[in-house]
Amino acid sequence: xxxxxxxxxxxxxxxxxxxxxxxxxxxxxxxxxxxxxxxxxxxxxxxxxxxxxxxxxxxxxxxxxxxxxxxxxxxxxxxxxxxxxxxxxxxxxxxxxxxxxxxxxxxxxxxxxxxxxxxxxxxxxxxxxxxxxxxxxxxxxxxxxxxxxxxxxxxxxxxxxxxxxxxxxxxxxxxxxxxxxxxxxxxxxxxxxxxxxxxxxxxxxxxxxxxxxxxxxxxxxxxxxxxxxxxxxxxxxxxxxxxxxxxxxxxxxxxxxxxxxxxxxxxxxxxxxxxxxxxxxxxxxxxxxxxxxxxxxxxxxxxxxxxxxxxxxxxxxxxxxxxxxxxxxxxxxxxxxxxxxxxxxxxxxxxxxxxxxxxxxxxxxxxxxxxxxxxxxxxxxxxxxxxxxxxxxxxxx
Ligand code: HEM
Numbered sequence: 001x002x003x004x005x006x007x008x009x010x011x012x013x014x015x016x017x018x019x020x021x022x023x024x025x026x027x028x029x030x031x032x033x034x035x036x037x038x039x040x041x042x043x044x045x046x047x048x049x050x051x052x053x054x055x056x057x058x059x060x061x062x063x064x065x066x067x068x069x070x071x072x073x074x075x076x077x078x079x080x081x082x083x084x085x086x087x088x089x090x091x092x093x094x095x096x097x098x099x100x101x102x103x104x105x106x107x108x109x110x111x112x113x114x115x116x117x118x119x120x121x122x123x124x125x126x127x128x129x130x131x132x133x134x135x136x137x138x139x140x141x142x143x144x145x146x147x148x149x150x151x152x153x154x155x156x157x158x159x160x161x162x163x164x165x166x167x168x169x170x171x172x173x174x175x176x177x178x179x180x181x182x183x184x185x186x187x188x189x190x191x192x193x194x195x196x197x198x199x200x201x202x203x204x205x206x207x208x209x210x211x212x213x214x215x216x217x218x219x220x221x222x223x224x225x226x227x228x229x230x231x232x233x234x235x236x237x238x239x240x241x242x243x244x245x246x247x248x249x250x251x252x253x254x255x256x257x258x259x260x261x262x263x264x265x266x267x268x269x270x271x272x273x274x275x276x277x278x279x280x281x282x283x284x285x286x287x288x289x290x291x292x293x294x295x296x297x298x299x300x301x302x303x304x305x306x307x308x309x310x311x312x313x314x315x316x317x318x319x320x321x322x323x324x325x326x327x328x329x330x331x332x333x334x335x336x337x338x339x340x341x342x343x344x345x346x347x348x349x350x351x352x353x354x355x356x357x358x359x360x361x362x363x364x365x366x367x368x369x370x371x372x373x374x375x376x377x378x379x380x381x382x383x384x385x386x387x388x389x390x391x392x393x394x395x396x397x
């Protein structure tokens with residue numbers, strides 16, 4: 001009997017065998033205890049992403065549903081979602097993202113140079129957890145002197161989330177918002193060519209043409225949203241991909257020899273072990289699928305990480321292969337909620353690995369100290385010590 005429970009640590013450590021069983025034997029799976037349904041086949045997950053009327057996001061996108069009603073795009077349905085997505089999209093122009101390249105490269109290099117001691121580094125603590133949040137601060141235009149507070153509060157939010165201490169989560173989000181609100185007040189006084197000024201000046205246009213401008217509170221939430229969406233995801237993907245390159249040294253060598261293979265490799269990294277494993281939805285009508293009826297008002301999770309391992313679409317899905325042509329993964333979601341930061345995430349990944357492999361072309365995972373972070377929907381590590389392979393005693397491999 002197939003079984004999947006995202007709170008079961010033995011499953012979280014490697015959920016892919018459970019996903020395979022679900023795809024093969026229970027493509028419309030129900031976990032009675034958690035009161036949740038799960039879709040795992042690629043075609044079903046894609047179809048659900050493309051039908052936001054049936055599969056609503058408004059009751060939250062986590063199993064717990066604690067994010068229901070939150071002022072984020074991700075947990076809103078049209079028409080509110082479409083009005084607000086239009087203005088947030090204005091932040092992610094190819095020019096603005098491309099302009100971030102020198103910053104990302106310099107920051108990645110500085111973090112690696114500081115973190116690498118005798119050929120050893122904790123990929124998460126010293127590198128991947130720091131880079132994406134600094135990139136978001138740079139994108140948004142948070143001055144350097146406030147970035148450390150954002151880091152600190154963001155770590156505290158993640159820690160409180162891990163303990164499901166929602167009161168503490170609220171306190172630390174408030175502390176982050178205070179920094180952002182102060183920036184908004186400052187940019188109202190002195191507008192510039194930055195993202196905060198852009199959003200201050202961008203009206204939300206409703207279907208009937210009514211125009212309103214975001215107030216300071218709404219603006220601060222727009223930035224918190226970017227910090228949540230683009231921090232843990234990139235941080236976890238970098239570490240998951242480092243594990244892949246340690247397990248497949250031959251492919252790592254190919255990337256070192258020819259970094260132009262990196263953009264393709266990043267797509268495979270996203271497919272092979274994506275950070276965001278599922279997206280939660282809420283049915284607005286009964287859904288009949290594979291002979292099973294999911295009732296109206298049910299929580300359903302679209303397990304994109306299972307979809308990217310569906311052998312009906314991807315041959316040998318468990319194999320990490322940087323030469324695979326991955327043009328159909330759903331690791332950034334799909335449809336109206338398709339990740340707005342996808343281009344930025346791809347850029348960060350490419351640069352992160354250009355800089356990492358440039359300094360540490362031949363590495364191995366440390367034998368001790370690797371720790372997994374447990375959260376029901378983001379899969380990844382909280383510590384990933386690695387070391388230069390030449391560090392090993394002679395004869396170790
Ligand atoms: C590897 C990194 C990333 C992954 C795997 C990822 C994944 C996703 C997924 C799966 C969704 C859809 C959620 C749903 O349908 O419920 C999403 C939405 C979103 N992502 Fe990302 N993301 C990443 C990085 C980023 C970055 C760097 C940013 C911005 C700085 C960002 C901003 C957003 C936003 C704003 C949404 C909401 C879009 C909407 O609801 O319309 N993401 N992301």
